[in-house]
Amino acid sequence: MTSRATDPRNLARMTGILTARPVPARSKAFDLLLAGGMCMVLGLLGIAQEGFAGVLGFGMLVPLVWRRTHPELVFFGVSAVATLQWLVGARLMPANVGLLVALYTISVYGAVRYSRIALGVGGLGVLMATSRYWSNSDWRQQVTMMVALGALVFGVWAFGERRRTSRLYVAQLEERAAQLERDRDREAKLAVSNERTRIAREIHDVVAHGLSIMIVQADGGLYAADQSPEQAKKALATIGDTGRASLTEMRKMLGLLKQDEQLDLDPNQPRPQPGVSSLPELIDNVRDTGLTVDYQVTGEPRDLPALLGLTAYRIVQEGLTNTLKHAGPGARTSVRLDFGREMLTVAVTDDGRGGGVAPTSDPGHGLVGMRQRASISGGTVSAGPKAGGGYEVIAKLPYHLPTGGQQ
Structure with missing residues (x-):
């Protein structure tokens, strides 16, 4: 030979x-x-x-x-x-x-x-x-x-x-x-491009969620201005707090985008990103808008990798944002985390009218972003109307990537 x-x-x-x-x-x-x-x-x-x-x-x-x-x-x-x-x-x-x-x-x-x-x-x-x-x-x-x-x-x-x-x-x-x-140079450029895409997706999640809460609070404050001035003040305070928090987080993301040649591409480097432990605070903020949210955790909670925890957080955030947009008044929402033996199951469901809205009618990239996030962690996301009304988002996120899987 x-x-x-x-x-x-x-x-x-x-x-x-x-x-x-x-x-x-x-x-x-x-x-x-x-x-x-x-x-x-x-x-x-x-x-x-x-x-x-x-x-x-x-x-x-x-x-x-x-x-x-x-x-x-x-x-x-x-x-x-x-x-x-x-x-x-x-x-x-x-x-x-x-x-x-x-x-x-x-x-x-x-x-x-x-x-x-x-x-x-x-x-x-x-x-x-x-x-x-x-x-x-x-x-x-x-x-x-x-x-x-x-x-x-x-x-x-x-x-x-x-x-x-x-x-x-x-x-x-x-x-x-x-x-x-x-x-090596080509891989470095690709890694920078992927990092910038990830940051852009983070900005989308932050802005979309913050604006959804602010819109709901503004509408509620407008209706409550005459009958309940205290509720209107509370809505305005929530709008201000949400806007400031979203702006702060967005500035952090934009600061990373400006560092073209200094992006830290080391996946082991800790990042100040939210995770599963931040979900109660997120849900409390959503409850302040008047949306009823039931939060349940089943199974034995465990420490998750930073990327997996961030993925679960963003999926819940996007699901709640969609509920605020489409479920309508009086809707009830359930957020459930199931810590199974091999994977974490995240479910966000509601009983509102959003089930009748075709997913493709929304020109945004929320569902696409959720699926991309899940695929990076080796998981899957399914989203669609529930039988009997309402809408559900279910993500299955394995704790570890399968052998030979995507790195």
Whole structure:
């Protein structure tokens, strides 16, 4: 089975990435010094050894200046000069080391197919050199030189291939790290977006509930202004208290929205959010509007995770808000919390006229928000008219997310 590191398509893609990278100035300076030093030493030795033919040695050394930027052209150019040396009958020179340097370079920096071709050219060069420079030797010596030169050529090429593999491995690690960083940034942006959506939903719940209570109190105070001034004052006081509380909570939410880059996305960080323990206060506020609310808790109460407690609180708040809007005067409401073995059941029911109102007639997002909240906690919400009149909202919220569930 082909691994990712040895997959030819992935190898070619990664080689292309490495080839496309700019050559650092330090590497260019090193190549310039290398080629210059070899010309000063090996090139001059070739001229001293072969005279005019030694000039060919510079043709195998000078191109090394561009060995990293154009590895294929350098290798085949140097090979062409070496072939010309063979054709004119010039002896082997110290400058022939440039062939090995060019072979190493193409195996490290060149395209994979050209590296294979370069190995074949090197093998052909071994045969040509043996046939020319050791033609008068004993066959044993010819075989020995052929094996030695072949091993040298193959060893240089294999060392270059190993360097290529190491560079590809490092490049893959860098690419993977860059991809992980991009994924992390994308997840962070998504988390910020989700957090802003959650805060916007909180604002909706706070404003809708507060305004519903204020409207009911204002209507009641208007009717009671002449007959019962004390009731009217009490209604006005409730309106003021509700408005101030809602405004304070909304300002907190808006303050979080303004902190675009400083949103605390740690789910374990405690937040000053209401929970099940805050329901009696919420229900008392609703009772002050004149709505009859029966609150019952069954089962053995337990400590709930902050998110689950907030979800239960908001579902009750939204259910009571809908009752204030649609149930009509004289309606009775029941809020029941059932702490079961596996889940918490929250039920908000009323016996008002809201059962005849189609849920889709309300353009708000209350029911949608309740279902979204419940789904985040792995639960469900059902809402609709009751048999015999009235309306009910039932939420089933498991204490723990199921294995493999949504996190």
